[in-house]
Structures are given as C-alpha cells and as structure tokens.
Amino acid sequence: MVGSAIVRKLKKDGYSNLVLRTSKELDLRNQEAVSAFFASEKPEYVFLAAAKVGGIHANNVYRAEFLYDNMMIQNNVIHQSYVQGVKKLLFLGSSCIYPKNAPQPMKEEHLLTGVLEPTNEPYAIAKIAGIKMVENYARQYSCNFTAAMPTNLYGPNDNYNLENSHVLPALLRKMHLANCLEQNDWKRIRADIHKNGLGNVDASSTEEDILTTLSKYGINQRHTTSVEIWGTGSPLREFLHVDDLAEACYFIMQEYNSPQFLNVGSGSEISIKDLAHLIKETVGFNGELVFNSDKPDGTPRKLMDSGKLTNFGWSNQINLNAGIRSTYHSVKTSV
Secondary structure (H helix, E strand, C coil), X not given: CHHHHXXXXXXHXXXXXXXXXXXCCCCCCCHHHHHHHHHHHCCCEEEECCCCCCCHHHHHHCHHHHHHHHHHHHHHHHHHHHHCCCCEEEEECCHHHCCCCCCCCECHHHCCCCCCCHHHHHXXXXXXXXXHHHHHHHHHHCCCEEEEEECEEECCCCCCCCCCCCHHHHHHHHHHHHHHHHCCCHHHHHHHHHHHCECCECXXXXXXXXXXXXXXXXXXXXXXXXXXXXXXXXXXXXXXXXXXXXXXXXXXXXXXXXXXCEEECCCCCEEHHHHHHHHHHHHCCCCEEEEECXXXXXXXXXXXXXXXXXXXXXXXXXXXXXXXXXXXXHHCCCC
C-alpha cells in the first residue's frame, strides 16, 4: 500500500527512473540477495516501506515472524544502502513504537520512556531497532539517513485479509460482506472471496460453508445480519490516507536532512466505535454492530504529535470521511 502510493507520487512528479521489485522478485530478508541487488542497481535514493504488518490478531499470533522478518528486512536494506553509498534513505516505521501509556499526543521524545503494548511488542521492537540503526549509521558513517513514523494508514492497495489486516480495512471488508449478505448478493460475495480469499473456503464453496466461515470472522446471518468487532469500541485511533503519507515522504526526502525521526499523522482521532459506524454508513450496511469486550482493545489511545513535521511546512489534505468514501468507491470490487 505505502510503496505503491510513493510510486504514484513520484510518477506524478515526473520521476521515471525507478528501481522496483516485488517481494516475490526480491526477498529482502535474504542478505545475499539484497547485497547483490544493491551492487547491481546502485540506487541513489531509498524509500524503505517494506515490512511485515498486520492488526492486533496477526501481531499477537505471529510474534516471532513479526520480529524476525522486520529486523532482517531493515538490517539488510539499511546496511547495503551504506555499503553502496546511497545518497539518502528514508525508513518508515509505525506509531506502535511508543509506550502503551505514553502521554497524548505522542511526541518523538516519548520513545523508550515506558512499557510497550504487549500485543504488538515484537513489531514495535523491530521498528525501534530500525530507528536506532538509522540514527547510528548517520552518526558513525555520516549517512544521510532518516526515518518517519506514520500513524494508522488506509487507502488503495490495502490488505483486506481478515487474518492479518488492520482495523480500518478489516471493518471495511466485514461491512461489505455483511451488506452483500443482507442483499442476498452471492455473486458479489463469491467475487470478493475469489479476490481476497476467506479461510478454507473458495468462490466455488457452498453457501452453507461460506456462511460458516464468515461466522468465524464475526459476520453472522441469524435473525438479522451482524458484524462482530473486537473490544469495547472505546480506543481512540488516528488515521492518515496513504496518499497523504506519500506526499509527506516526498517532502521529507526533499527538505529534511536529520537522523532524528519525525511523526507523520493527521492530528485528529476517532473511537473504534465511531469508525465502525462511519464505515457502516459509507458501505450502506443496515445490520447490527456487536462489540465483543472479551477481545483485547489494544492501546487505549494513539494520537501522534506531528508538530515538528508541520513546522517544516507539510500538512495532510484528505479528511477521514472523504478518504473512506474514496477508498471504498475505488476498491469495492475487491472487497
């Protein structure tokens, strides 16, 4: 999602000499492969957006993978950027680097001042290591390396896999499928499954098998159609459209030359409950929302202070309502 948004921004501004690889073409966890790639291509500028990411469930279940994969990706890319004399590198992290009970809004100086949220601690530790790697390569080797910590992102090319997606795309897909159930629109349900997958069923499975699998993901059709949402709905979250992040990355690459990382956020927040109702209205789902308080809420509040970046001259342009509408309009054939 982030990489494609950055590419769209660069192409829009006339850049055509882009060195791109998919994860299937280049495994960034493989030290030898990354070394060979950098030696062959010798990129001048690097946007390091690659990472293994997911929501609360994925972070909590695949803890070792989130730590190992992200550490390997960033270690290999940052080190080879130094070895091959990259002019500038921008490393992208996440707002989960901050302590669970950090003061709000979270400032860059709050890093490493408290205990992390347990459900995403491995991912956070990996990203903190990336920040410190950038800082110390800059200090020891005088590299022009820096880092940006985006808040929660959404937009085109998001991940809609209900096993490991983040809250906004997960809710968007759940509401879409629930809306299809309300309308008895099995054609769209099967198209969605064909595009995005759904557990052990496929587009040719029976309706009964699909309904059983949907219920495992909290999408139920009993007296009324309902969608289950993890937690109480009370946690507050900040969201940023990925195209706004791409603008910020371009701005930082052009204007900012310090190893001190910067927060990148919208400056506004919304509860998970209100977000769910906003998505429900956007999708047109008329059923029931069920908040399961037996499931974890995650960090109570995550609002970032992006004042340092805005003082340099950047600010986001896409508000949440418009962003969700445009995202659903552009991807509803895929969710």
